[in-house]
Amino acid sequence: MGDKPPGFRGSQSWIGCVEASLCLSHFGGPQGRLCHVPRGAGLKGEVEQLYSHFSGGGGPVMVGGDADARARALLGVCLGPGTEAYVLVLDPHCWGAPKNPNELQAAGWVGWQEVTKAFDPNSFYNLCLTSHNSEKQLHTLD
Template sequence: MGDKPPGFRGSPSWIGCVEASLCLAHFGGPQGRLCHVPRGMGLQGELDRLYSHFSEGGGPVMVGGDADARAKALLGVCLGPRTEAHVLILDPHCWGAPENPTELQAAGWVGWQEVATAFDPNSFYNLCLTSRLEQQQQKQQHTLDC
């Protein structure tokens, strides 16, 4: 895309959520909306936004942080009756086609984790909330029809 120095291509360097969002836009993928959370403990304040995102049909949420270098993809949110909350996390390093969904869970690639323990309270996080491509195309088509 031209946003990285020439030596970046083929290097073991990683991109973050901001770059992932730029890639989605550049290559015509689903729209990626960025949300910056200054500290992991602030994710509690974003749970309603994440819940709405998923309940309205939003796609996976890419997560990257600074002190917490473990990449994550959020696939869902479960809000409990009190303050407990869990997120369905997929390790983005997972690849290949599993025989069945339980295989992913048994191998530790995907699972529900409590928000309080899944995120480092001192790390900042960038979230890239993706739309489903079909939804984006439908919205564009509707705009053209009006």
């Protein structure tokens, strides 16, 4: 796509959510809208946006950070019995066909995590909210 130096091609280097969004657009995939969260503690403030995204038919949300470099995808959000907010987290390294959903959860590939405990409060995060529909979403950095 021309956004990386020539030595990047064929390397083992990682890309982040910004590059993933560019790839989706370049290769004709679902549209991705970027949201930057300066600190992990701020992700609790994004729960309404995530809820709106998923309830509106939005697809998985790719998540990448700096100090917290674990790759993950968000598949849903919910509110707990108190004021706790939870995200359904999928490890994107998961592959193969599981026998059932319980197998994925037991192996730690997917599970509900409390937002305040799932993210490093000192790391920034980029979220790439993907769209299932064919409508073009704006590529913005919130």
